[in-house]
Amino acid sequence: MAQERQINPMVKMALEYGPIILFFVAYLRLKDRVFTIGGTEYDGFIVVTAAFIPILVAATGAIWALTGKINRMQIATVVLVVVFGGLSVWLNDDRFFKMKPTMIYAFFSGLLAFGLLRGRSYLKYVMEEMMPLQDAGWMLLTKRLMLFFFGMAIANELIWRMFSTEIWVYFKTFGLTAAIFAFFMTQGSLFQTYGIEKDDSGA
Known part of the structure; x- marks a missing residue:
């Protein structure tokens, strides 16, 4: 089994919790706005969700690249975020x-x-x-x-x-x-x- 490489704890914490904090801050700033994209109106929550998905995927990928390991809970979380977040954006719901x-x-x-x-x-x-x-x-x-x-x-x-x-x-x-x-x-x-x-x- 490949041994997990150690990285700066602050970097790891930023990668694990940074996407969630960014989601929260972005929601507070955009919650009352409506965006028209491709002729369809999306409220701030949907737009923030659309941005959150690739950020979380990138952060999880960075953890994997830096440590050489990600646990099953992180994998399952990313999969479910992509699936359910993607459905919310696609169906605007x-x-x-x-x-x-x-x-x-x-x-x-x-x-x-x-x-x-x-x-x-x-x-x-x-x-x-x-x-x-x-x-x-x-x-x-x-x-x-x-x-x-x-x-x-x-x-x-x-x-x-x-x-x-x-x-x-x-x-x-x-x-x-x-x-x-x-x-x-x-x-x-x-x-x-x-x-x-x-x-x-x-x-």
């Missing part, structure tokens, strides 16, 4: 792009559930190098994350269907990220109970 987080979280929830039914933690394959845990810990964390992703999918559906586009953009930009951060912060006792200390003795 923002609903498809708003459904994208629902599809992402439902997909990962279903994937983790499938692994659990087979007695496996697919989460372990993705995150084992970052936080070594006993098998029982991986299974418990996977169950919790499966339920968390399912809840996030439901939350996204409720937000985009019941509230304005602007509220959904704030939720997507800050709410989803904060929820993921809060989830892992609340798993401290699990990491303490099932964590495995790395042997740095060189023996």
Whole structure:
């Protein structure tokens, strides 16, 4: 397996979060504008979505070029952004792009559930190098994350269907990220109970 090359953490963070921040800033600036392209009117949200797709693809490609590795979650995210974002732009309908987080979280929830039914933690394959845990810990964390992703999918559906586009953009930009951060912060006792200390003795 090819080893991931290390790059400046600030560069990696800029590539991972930069497209999302640019989407948010561009939306705030263009949300009330209407653009006529090829005789068809597009509101600011659709135009920003059209710009976001290649920016995200380019940023993900840059991560791959610099580190030699991208994880499955990043690949799935790019694919779903291209598919649902592309449908929103092509059909001039923002609903498809708003459904994208629902599809992402439902997909990962279903994937983790499938692994659990087979007695496996697919989460372990993705995150084992970052936080070594006993098998029982991986299974418990996977169950919790499966339920968390399912809840996030439901939350996204409720937000985009019941509230304005602007509220959904704030939720997507800050709410989803904060929820993921809060989830892992609340798993401290699990990491303490099932964590495995790395042997740095060189023996």
